[in-house]
Amino acid sequence: MTRPRAIIVGAGLGGCVLAQALLESHDVTIIERGAASSGAQFPIIDVGQPAITDPHIGSGLGGSTQLWHNGLIEIEDEIFSTHWPIQKAELHRHYEQAFLLLSHVPVERVRAAIITLRRKYQELGLPSAMLPGLFYPRWPMNVWEEFGLEPRVNLVRGNVAGFRVSQAGSILGLTVNAEGQSQDVPGDLFILSAGGLGSPILLQKLSSDLPLPALHHAGRHYEDHPMGFVGEVEVKVPLYRLWNYFVKGTGGNLRMPLVVTQGGMHVSFQLRPAATYYRDSRRQRVGSVLNELRQNPWNPVNYAKLFAHWDDVLDILSFKFGIRLPTKHYTLLMTAQMPASDEMSVWSELDQANGREVAIRHWQLTDEYQRDLSAAICEVLERLGPVITRSRVFPDWITAIHTGAHHSGTARLSASADSGVCNADCRVHGVSNLFVCDGSLIPASGIANTGLTIGALALRLAGHLRQLANSQSRECVE
Numbered sequence: 001m002t003r004p005r006a007i008i009v010g011a012g013l014g015g016c017v018l019a020q021a022l023l024e025s026h027d028v029t030i031i032e033r034g035a036a037s038s039g040a041q042f043p044i045i046d047v048g049q050p051a052i053t054d055p056h057i058g059s060g061l062g063g064s065t066q067l068w069h070n071g072l073i074e075i076e077d078e079i080f081s082t083h084w085p086i087q088k089a090e091l092h093r094h095y096e097q098a099f100l101l102l103s104h105v106p107v108e109r110v111r112a113a114i115i116t117l118r119r120k121y122q123e124l125g126l127p128s129a130m131l132p133g134l135f136y137p138r139w140p141m142n143v144w145e146e147f148g149l150e151p152r153v154n155l156v157r158g159n160v161a162g163f164r165v166s167q168a169g170s171i172l173g174l175t176v177n178a179e180g181q182s183q184d185v186p187g188d189l190f191i192l193s194a195g196g197l198g199s200p201i202l203l204q205k206l207s208s209d210l211p212l213p214a215l216h217h218a219g220r221h222y223e224d225h226p227m228g229f230v231g232e233v234e235v236k237v238p239l240y241r242l243w244n245y246f247v248k249g250t251g252g253n254l255r256m257p258l259v260v261t262q263g264g265m266h267v268s269f270q271l272r273p274a275a276t277y278y279r280d281s282r283r284q285r286v287g288s289v290l291n292e293l294r295q296n297p298w299n300p301v302n303y304a305k306l307f308a309h310w311d312d313v314l315d316i317l318s319f320k321f322g323i324r325l326p327t328k329h330y331t332l333l334m335t336a337q338m339p340a341s342d343e344m345s346v347w348s349e350l351d352q353a354n355g356r357e358v359a360i361r362h363w364q365l366t367d368e369y370q371r372d373l374s375a376a377i378c379e380v381l382e383r384l385g386p387v388i389t390r391s392r393v394f395p396d397w398i399t400a401i402h403t404g405a406h407h408s409g410t411a412r413l414s415a416s417a418d419s420g421v422c423n424a425d426c427r428v429h430g431v432s433n434l435f436v437c438d439g440s441l442i443p444a445s446g447i448a449n450t451g452l453t454i455g456a457l458a459l460r461l462a463g464h465l466r467q468l469a470n471s472q473s474r475e476c477v478e
């Protein structure tokens with residue numbers, strides 16, 4: 001009995017998790033275009049809000065997991081029930097499997113730590129806002145290397161540029177370009193895992209052969225997380241013990257952002273030691289006091305100056321040696337949900353200068369949304385009131401907002417072709433053998449980084465494809 005040929009476009013997070021889960025049942029081919037992690041040969045041009053972070057997607061074996069921090073967090077139930085065509089309960093099992101796969105830590109251990117840490121936060125007098133847990137395993141992983149896919153899948157190096165479509169409207173093969181040559185890669189089922197900025201562009205190309213209503217949504221409904229340091233506070237409680245909570249027996253750390261709601265959007269704030277933000281200026285300040293001391297060790301004024309900067313000294317030492325000395329100054333790192341834009345936000349164009357294709361990203365943060373973010377900052381400071389002695393909002397915080405690199409929504413899951421690209425099984429509405437498996441599936445993520453959910457969706461899709469393969473092979477036998 002021959003195994004079905006699964007052709008996956010993109011060796012990033014979604015593609016690799018799916019590939020390793022399909023190896024037993026399918027003959028798996030991965031097509032990857034990137035040669036190096038920065039992907040400089042396939043540029044992205046921002047015509048809206050600039051990304052600031054560069055690069056903000058990875059290219060090559062491992063995709064963006066070559067760059068990521070591996071922070072794992074689930075999307076909240078409320079976001080599922082408001083925006084997704086499936087309930088979160090459908091992903092529970094896959095969330096647990098994905099957590100283990102991406103961290104080597106059973107999720108129960110981290111869930112127990114979340115409950116403990118929440119209690120500790122409340123004992124400190126921190127506000128009883130929504131407090132989700134964001135877990136950082138000890139080491140970030142490149143999924144391609146971690147799963148040892150190199151000899152186990154067929155790897156094709158090249159850029160997928162088009163589709164070969166049957167008269168009945170199913171996919172027969174993909175056109176792959178590499179080093180001036182073109183080849184056709186045939187298969188039985190095709191999965192786009194080219195990322196939230198890559199898959200919609202491929203689907204737009206497909207729409208010239210297959211003008212399906214669902215493909216009208218490719219590149220729309222784009223979401224990312226605006227992130228940035230927006231202010232600073234001085235706390236009067238020993239937060240230094242908790243902000244980066246070590247979870248025993250895991251080697252990893254737990255962070256617990258405070259979440260407030262404004263304009264129907266969730267906005268989260270992590271309190272981070274100020275030294276991580278003011279690294280250079282503080283080091284310089286302390287450096288110059290130390291210099292004066294060295295030059296004039298008998299002058300008591302210099303000792304007084306050093307003590308005036310004592311918190312800075314502790315902050316720098318904590319940062320440098322990864323220890324927790326009692327410090328009081330924290331910066332607020334905001335990560336916000338954004339309303340998905342129905343306008344076209346991701347597409348490709350030919351660069352007239354060199355004939356190369358470039359991806360265009362139109363990331364829009366409307367004035368009204370920016371006002372909501374300002375209100376959210378005020379609200380979190382108000383809630384923190386009982387535990388802080390001073391606070392300051394950075395006047396230019398909006399100009400320092402950068403991308404969370406959580407590109408999603410551009411081939412979103414939807415109940416019907418009227419509202420998105422894929423059905424609840426991640427299959428493109430109207431095409432029998434074309435699936436999507438990456439960030440572009442996610443219809444909304446709240447404030448959650450998307451990696452864990454991409455992993456969970458990939459494992460769920462793998463289960464579905466295995467079932468399909470089993471039922472087809474049973475039919476053949478009968």
Ligand SMILES: Cc1cc2nc3c(=O)[nH]c(=O)nc-3n(C[C@H](O)[C@H](O)[C@H](O)COP(=O)(O)OP(=O)(O)OC[C@H]3O[C@@H](n4cnc5c(N)ncnc54)[C@H](O)[C@@H]3O)c2cc1C
Nearest residue numbers: 010012013014063064069070071160195198438439449451
């Ligand atoms: C600096 C940084 C830090 C991050 N930290 C976190 C974090 O802490 N937690 C978290 O959850 N997420 C984090 N992320 C985001 C996370 O890495 C991504 O959400 C995730 O990797 C996206 O997975 P994906 O499968 O959608 O696409 P990707 O991992 O981006 O993979 C897509 C792959 O497809 C390939 N491709 C695209 N088009 C084509 C084509 N036409 N032909 C062939 N190949 C193609 C690309 O080269 C790429 O290798 C971070 C991202 C960055 C940049």
